Every structure is written in structure tokens, then in C-alpha cells.
Amino acid sequence: MRLPCADPVSGRSLNFWEFPKWMVEVVADNGLTGLGEPRRGGLLQLLRDYAERLIGKELVELPVGHLPLPHGDHYESYIIYEAYEMAWLDLLGKHLGVPVWHLLGGKRTSRVPIDFWMGRMTPEDTARRTEEAVRLGFQGAKMKCVLGDPIAERVRAVREVAPHFSVVLDPNERFVNPAGAMQVARSLEAFDRVTFESPVPQHRLEWYVLLRSKLRLPIALHLTSLRDLLAALKLDAADYYNLLGPLVEFSQWARLAQAAGCPAWRGTGMDLGVRDASSVHAAAAAGCELPSDIIGHLLREDDLIADPIPFEDGCLLVSDKPGLGVELDREALREYEVGSEVRIVMI
Numbered sequence: 001m002r003l004p005c006a007d008p009v010s011g012r013s014l015n016f017w018e019f020p021k022w023m024v025e026v027v028a029d030n031g032l033t034g035l036g037e038p039r040r041g042g043l044l045q046l047l048r049d050y051a052e053r054l055i056g057k058e059l060v061e062l063p064v065g066h067l068p069l070p071h072g073d074h075y076e077s078y079i080i081y082e083a084y085e086m087a088w089l090d091l092l093g094k095h096l097g098v099p100v101w102h103l104l105g106g107k108r109t110s111r112v113p114i115d116f117w118m119g120r121m122t123p124e125d126t127a128r129r130t131e132e133a134v135r136l137g138f139q140g141a142k143m144k145c146v147l148g149d150p151i152a153e154r155v156r157a158v159r160e161v162a163p164h165f166s167v168v169l170d171p172n173e174r175f176v177n178p179a180g181a182m183q184v185a186r187s188l189e190a191f192d193r194v195t196f197e198s199p200v201p202q203h204r205l206e207w208y209v210l211l212r213s214k215l216r217l218p219i220a221l222h223l224t225s226l227r228d229l230l231a232a233l234k235l236d237a238a239d240y241y242n243l244l245g246p247l248v249e250f251s252q253w254a255r256l257a258q259a260a261g262c263p264a265w266r267g268t269g270m271d272l273g274v275r276d277a278s279s280v281h282a283a284a285a286a287g288c289e290l291p292s293d294i295i296g297h298l299l300r301e302d303d304l305i306a307d308p309i310p311f312e313d314g315c316l317l318v319s320d321k322p323g324l325g326v327e328l329d330r331e332a333l334r335e336y337e338v339g340s341e342v343r344i345v346m347i
Helices: 042-052 075-096 122-138 150-161 180-187 205-214 228-235 247-259 273-286 332-338
Strands: 023-026 033-036 111-115 116-118 139-146 166-170 194-197 219-223 240-243 264-266 315-317 342-346
Touching: 023 042, 023 075, 033 075, 033 273, 042 075, 075 247, 075 273, 111 273, 116 122, 122 139, 122 150, 139 150, 150 180, 180 194, 180 205, 205 219, 205 228, 205 342, 219 228, 228 247, 240 247, 247 264, 247 273, 264 273, 332 342
Parallel strands: 023 342, 116 139, 139 166, 166 194, 194 219, 219 240, 240 264
Antiparallel strands: 023 033, 111 315
16 A cells, blocks of 8 residues: 655655656756756755855865855755765866765765665565565665554565565654553564664653663664764664764764764655765765664665666675766756756856
8 A cells, every 4th residue: 555655845745756856957067967866855946045055156165075065954954065075076076086975075885775665555565575585685674654554564574575674663653652562562572683763752852761771672773963963872872873964974874873873864855866876975984783764765666867876695896997987978857847947057
């Protein structure tokens, strides 16, 4: 079954394929271009507003990690900043002849593991989706769920098809409270290699501390700011961290979490090829060993890039080409284009 989800910007309930997606192309006066892709939603005016702040800027005015653009922890702000940051890093990498991972502090891995993804569905559909995941070469799966879903039956369906699969259960805080999370955990006592991601409201870090003291399942927090990450690390509130945020900041936060003994992975949102390519560079620079969520380009009808991101044995291979290492598929872009292009000419 397909269940609607709420767009973080508009609040509308739509399916992934109904949300607008955007591409940003930054053009320098030497003819080099950089590609960026924000997450989904009605972002055109924000994209235009941020573009105005970059027009006419020179290289010295665009320091890596601190572009002259406002951004904070709230969704609309950081996803717009992130789109222009990845476009600038792509362009700068091409200008310098280095990959984006080089600009993020160096490559700590050449292979970024990723999990298969599936929404809420029946155990039967879960089994069919797992068969597809096995065919594609995945080693684990992430599943959306809520308290009251047939969660144990779905995990069993995964393991009957792929006994070696790890499973991440992501209810987006909808196990409600520690009692709900413990209820689900009890139903999963027969299974190993299962992780809870954001099982209860994330502002209740004391609940995460309690759950970690009572459950044998590892727990992950899905965070978008350094402030929240530091607070969670201080309380030892999670085993793992799923981190979003701009590329430079993400790579720094993930290395910080891992230095504190908490592995991290790169979160995404059913994106297209440009943003997913940027996430591969960020995860490689951070040295992410846990499977990331970089899968949208594999599940969508078209990723809008000319050549696919190489995928092998459950891992995306990190490009050593200058910039992001991907180019737009202009023919596909024309086929799917429904809105205005945002183009910045920089001098």
C-alpha cells in the first residue's frame, strides 16, 4: 500500500513522485558550471532569493564551508544553502581539478554502503521488495513504520528472503513513547541486526537514554544540527547517528560523532542523481561505514544524470573525477521539466 506523507515545506500530503524537485546550475564567466539539487518542495522563491545573493561574487568571496548565504537548522534554510553549496563545490572542484571529497577534507573510503528503502507496506509486499533488493545487490533494508504496523511480520518477511540482511526500522518518532518502543522491541526478540531510528520524539533525549539502558537493539538519532548532535553526544543518547545538513558541516559532524564512538551515516530523501552524488562525496569524506540512505537515484524513474553512480555489492563507488563527477542528462531534463530554471551567472 502507498500511504501519503506530508511535505515539510507546504504541509501537503503527497507521494514522493508528486513533490516538485529542482536543479540549480551555477555558471562562471570561464564557462565552468556547477550542479546543485535541493530536496523536494515548493522552493522556487527561496531559490531565487538565495541566487540574488550570489550573483557577481568572486572566488575570494565564496569560502568553502561559509558561503555568504543565510542558513540555520530549519528545513527551508539549510536545504537551499546546501543546494548552492554543492553547486559551488562542483564548480570549484572542476576549476581546481579535484573531486568534491577533496574539498571536504579528503577521502576516507572509496565505497559507500547504502541500504535498500521501502515505505509502510504489508509483509507480502515487504517480501517482494526484499527480493528486488537482493536482485540489485543490497545487503540491508530500511523500512518506514508506525506503532501498530505488522513490524515483526515484516522483519520476518525480510529475513525469510534475505537472512543476511540488516534492518533499520524508521518510524519517524511514531513509536510515541518508551512504552511503545519497548513493545515493538519485545516483538523483535527473535531477530538480530535490527536498529531503531528515531523511535520516539527526538526532543526527549532522556527517553533515548532510558531506551538504551533497557533495549539490546541499537538506537539511531536523525539530526540536522550541530547543537542537537552535541546535546545527544553529551548524554550518550544514541548508538548511531543519521545526519543531514550541508556537505561541509555534515562531514565535520559525522567525523565528530565517529570520534566519540558513534558511527554515522548520510541521510537523504529519495533524491535524484546530483544530490545523491554529493552525498556520496560527503559520506566518503566522513568515512561512513554504516549504510547510508543514498538510494533515490536507484528507485526513481530517472535520476536526471547522464551516467549512473556506480553501484557494486551494496556500495556506491566514489568518483575521483573533478567536482561531483556527474553531468545532467539534458534530454531527460527537458522531458521532465515543468518549472522555471534557476541559473546564476557568476563573475
